[in-house]
Structure formats: structure tokens, C-alpha cells
Amino acid sequence: MSQPLLEATGISHSFDYLLFSDIHFSIASRQSAAIVGRSGSGKSTLLHIFSTFLQPNKGEVTLLEHDLYTLNNEEIEALRRYDVGIIFQFHYLFKGMSALENISVATMLSGEEIDNAILKKLQIDHLMAHKTSELSGGEQQRVSIARVLSKKPRIIFADEPTGNLDKETAELVMDVLTAYIKEHEAALVLVTHDETMAERCDAVYRLEEKMLKEVV
């Protein structure tokens, strides 16, 4: 089997108390994995660890063949800019800019072209000239997802990306994300409350009792 895109071993972390310990996780290209668990169990924290934003108290993370805790700041910045895509429940678009300008910022930084096929699939291609503030919440969320995908990440971390969307739009977003990883040899790590979204992934893990257990 080819090298996983992400491999985490022996991860333990605590803030005020121990959140989880000795977590092992890996994901290969073209694969999707969901992480479910109760609120406060540490799902977002684990995603921050996997995606370069937090160093755990213990453990190793190898992301896209880089041992994260040996990289300097510039190397981490380059990984974030070119290779890692992060989608949050609450998007951070520039309010005064149009949808197109918001997406252009990301493609300029990563040296990619805007991918019209992605805009079409997300059903936002006709909204490009609109100011962010004129779009509905669901439209804004899809613009923010297009912005992430347009930079052509090799691995996507999504934290409750469909939490604010109606069921139909949530399904559309999952269609687009799962198609993207197959087409671009990428991987998707999805944190979700939504069992239906979780079941659409190749693997499902539950974070409970301070452990990560594979349930599917």
C-alpha cells in the first residue's frame, strides 16, 4: 500500500484534564474518514492536531510525508498554504468582497486557477458577482468550501461543515467533497454530529472514553 497521507501515532493531549490518550489514526489517498463523538470529547482538538495547528503533549504526526514536529515555520506555512484544506462550520469570508474575489484570494496564494467545475457542482457559479453579505448562510458556506477546494488541497479537514445546512445542501456538499478526493487523490477527515454524513465516509471512528475507536 502507498504511504498514508496522514499518520498519527500515540497522540495524547490535555488542557485542564486529559482529553484523549494513545490515539492512532491514518488515512490513505482517495479515502474519507468520519470522527464522531459527544460535544466536548475533543474532536476539534484532534483535528487541530492532525492539521498542524496544535502540537499534542505526546505523539507523532506525519502529514504528507513530513514529520510535523521537525518542520520550521516556513515549512509549516507552505503545507498550510498549498496542501491542507480546512473547512469549518462557521466560514470566514471577507464580507465586503464578492464571492469571486473571496475565492481568488485563495487561488492567488496557492498559485492555482479557479476551477469552474467545482463552482458548478456546488451550484454557486451564478453567484460569483454577488457580495458575500448578499448571500444566504448556505450559499456563503458553499463559497467557503469552493475557496478551500480551489487551492487543490491534498488533504481536507472539515469540522462540522454541514452543521448549518439543510439536508439537501448537506448531501450536495458531501457529494462534492467525496468526488474531489477520488479525482485528486486526496483524503478527507470529517468531524460531524450527523450520522448520515458519517456513514457516507469509508471509515467511521468514535472518540469516547478518551480513546478513538473504529466503529465502521
Ligand SMILES: Nc1ncnc2c1ncn2[C@@H]1O[C@H](COP(=O)(O)OP(=O)(O)O)[C@@H](O)[C@H]1O
Ligand atoms: N485552546 C484550549 N484551551 C483550553 N481548553 C480547550 C481549548 N480547546 C478546547 N478546550 C477544551 O477541550 C475540550 C474539548 O474541546 P473540543 O476539542 O472543542 O471538543 P469537541 O470538538 O469534541 O466538542 C473542551 O472541554 C474544551 O473546553
Ligand SMILES: [Mg+2]
Ligand atoms: Mg468541535
